[in-house]
Amino acid sequence: MIARRLLAAAAAILAVALAFVLVRMTVRKVPGRVERYGMVIGVKPEKIEYYKKIHAAAWPGVLAKIKECNIRNYSIYLREIEKGQYLLFSYFEYTGDDFDADMARMAADPETRRWWAETDPCQSPIPTRGAKEFWSRMDEVFHTD
Secondary structure, three states, X not given: OHHHHHHHHHHHHHHHHHHHHHHHHHHOOOOOOOEEEEEEEEEOHHHHXXXXXXXXXXOHHHHHHHHHOOEEEEEEEEEEEEOOEEEEEEEEXXXXXXXXXXXXXXXXXXXXXXXXXXXXXXXXXXXXXXXXXXXXXXXXXXXXX
């Protein structure tokens, strides 16, 4: 009787472990799959020229960290949406398999933190941003290759 219970318990544990492995296999990033991100934030009118100037000579270490953190095809656009009110729109593609870990690694980089100390005061988060957002992620509604 005890042997049957032990065998049943072992089989149940094995089934749970196998189910966990199968779930992990299905949620892993598909090789070659690209996640596209569109983000938006306000930019202070009096800071636009400085923002453009610093991005025209982006720091090599910051650019290297962006690439190291699996981001490619990164662009930032500027648009006046109402008289004196401006937005920045960014687009990038993420090719890694753990976005949160890569973003944490980027945020821990001292040179990137110094860069953000220059750029963050130029920006103003939008009123409808999420609780932990600075740049606000946008929903993709259409894409074609």
